[in-house]
Amino acid sequence: MNTPLRIGVLKLADSAPVIMGRHQGIFARHGLETEIVVSPSWANIADGLAWNRLDAAVIFAPLAMMTALGRRGHDTGLRPLGRISRSGNTIMLRGANPVEGTWNAGSPGRQAFDLWAMSIGRKPRIAVVHMYSTHLLILRRFLKMIDVSMEDEIDLSVMPPTDMIHALAENAIDGGCVGPPWGTEAEQRGLAFRVGGSATVLPDHVEKIIVASGKLLSCDATGRRMSHALRDAIAFCQQPGRRADIARALAAPVADGGLTLPLAATEAILPGGDARECVTFAGGSLLPSDLDWIISDMTALGWVDNAEHQMLMRWIGPVPADPAPACARSL
Numbered sequence: 001m002n003t004p005l006r007i008g009v010l011k012l013a014d015s016a017p018v019i020m021g022r023h024q025g026i027f028a029r030h031g032l033e034t035e036i037v038v039s040p041s042w043a044n045i046a047d048g049l050a051w052n053r054l055d056a057a058v059i060f061a062p063l064a065m066m067t068a069l070g071r072r073g074h075d076t077g078l079r080p081l082g083r084i085s086r087s088g089n090t091i092m093l094r095g096a097n098p099v100e101g102t103w104n105a106g107s108p109g110r111q112a113f114d115l116w117a118m119s120i121g122r123k124p125r126i127a128v129v130h131m132y133s134t135h136l137l138i139l140r141r142f143l144k145m146i147d148v149s150m151e152d153e154i155d156l157s158v159m160p161p162t163d164m165i166h167a168l169a170e171n172a173i174d175g176g177c178v179g180p181p182w183g184t185e186a187e188q189r190g191l192a193f194r195v196g197g198s199a200t201v202l203p204d205h206v207e208k209i210i211v212a213s214g215k216l217l218s219c220d221a222t223g224r225r226m227s228h229a230l231r232d233a234i235a236f237c238q239q240p241g242r243r244a245d246i247a248r249a250l251a252a253p254v255a256d257g258g259l260t261l262p263l264a265a266t267e268a269i270l271p272g273g274d275a276r277e278c279v280t281f282a283g284g285s286l287l288p289s290d291l292d293w294i295i296s297d298m299t300a301l302g303w304v305d306n307a308e309h310q311m312l313m314r315w316i317g318p319v320p321a322d323p324a325p326a327c328a329r330s331l
Helices: 013-025 044-048 061-068 109-118 133-143 159-170 184-190 220-237 240-251 263-269 286-298 306-316
Strands: 005-009 035-040 054-059 081-083 088-094 123-129 155-158 175-177 193-197 208-212
Touching: 005 013, 013 035, 013 054, 013 220, 013 240, 035 054, 044 054, 044 061, 044 088, 044 155, 061 081, 061 133, 061 208, 061 220, 061 286, 061 306, 088 133, 088 184, 133 175, 133 193, 133 286, 159 175, 159 184, 175 184, 184 193, 184 263, 208 220, 220 240, 240 263, 286 306
Parallel strands: 005 035, 005 054, 123 155, 123 175
Antiparallel strands: 054 208, 081 208, 088 175, 088 193
8 A cells, every 4th residue: 555645734825736736636647645734833844854754845945954954853864856936925014004005125114114113112023934934034134124123123923824813913913924825814804014025025036845855755756756746736826817726725624625725815816816925836946046045144144054054055956866776665
């Protein structure tokens, strides 16, 4: 009896290629039996990869690289299979926007922040989805653009993306940087306003990638099949004409193969939608140009040293083929 490949995802629109890959039979056509594991947080995803409870996962690059470096307490053999998505992150704040639209760099943005923070009446509490996330790096760059210190002028907290809507509604946080569709959902429900995000800070940046464990990669044929299946699933999800069908599939309950995402917000952020922070599905091999800004920011923050910086640049190279004829699992 075959053992299915366990692929970890969160309740995010970036997970669409994996959900639709199974929903549309794309994985099966490539000879892959899969089990989609919907995790409650990015920490669960990282631990699942580190301790062999997951064979692959959709994840952002900073956490993938820190996990590959053994920061989850275990040597993983984790390697990237390719890109999944670009852009889509939203920086949202609760209350009333003191200016019209997004905040501009320099003194106009600084003045808007001061007016907004004054209405809060204390140091603002801003959430990100994980400390080792593109969201934190995007937030840091945005605050630097408007001359605000992330270290001194906000209180930073961490929570799963699905929890931010409730936290905003309960005034437990004053804002956050979150992936699609949750920023658009907060806007549509009147819980927050958008001040920036991927489109204003770093347009078209690589957001989610797919990584595989050393266990999966011990069978080179499995890695190739997974890459080819994801290529087809990403191409499917990038078609604007599929937007409504994909949104409905992602809005379905987890028990029915979906992610329980909010339907209207999800349709708005998919390719062809009218949200201000849409996700773009983009496959292909990961390139140094995709990650150089991330690794540079990670080094500047002290997450990695210069030697680890060089290791990470090599990490994105081609996965070596296993010369052994036998695979870790039959498919």
